[in-house]
Amino acid sequence: MSDTTEKPAERPYILHMLTATPQMSPFDVNMAADAGYQIIVPYCNVDAGMVANLTQDAIFSLNATSESCSRYLPPKPISWSYCRAVKR
Numbered sequence: 001m002s003d004t005t006e007k008p009a010e011r012p013y014i015l016h017m018l019t020a021t022p023q024m025s026p027f028d029v030n031m032a033a034d035a036g037y038q039i040i041v042p043y044c045n046v047d048a049g050m051v052a053n054l055t056q057d058a059i060f061s062l063n064a065t066s067e068s069c070s071r072y073l074p075p076k077p078i079s080w081s082y083c084r085a086v087k088r
Helices: 026-034 048-060 066-072 080-087
Strands: 014-018 039-043
Touching (some): 014 026, 014 048
Parallel strands (some): 014 039
């Protein structure tokens, strides 16, 4: 008897990027893509008062499973040189 149970499709890695500036840094977008994020969503001109609601919407729109909880980690390790560059 063969197992015909179909695995659910792997969910994409999504990164919501917030910035108070009028545009997202192209460097940061490129680094996110290099890290393996498949969907990168920039939010520009974000006021400090908007951060909590945007963060809650991003987190609590996902199912609370062990697999979805790991989605908050980058899909690939970030190199130390990238961390130094972002630290500016």
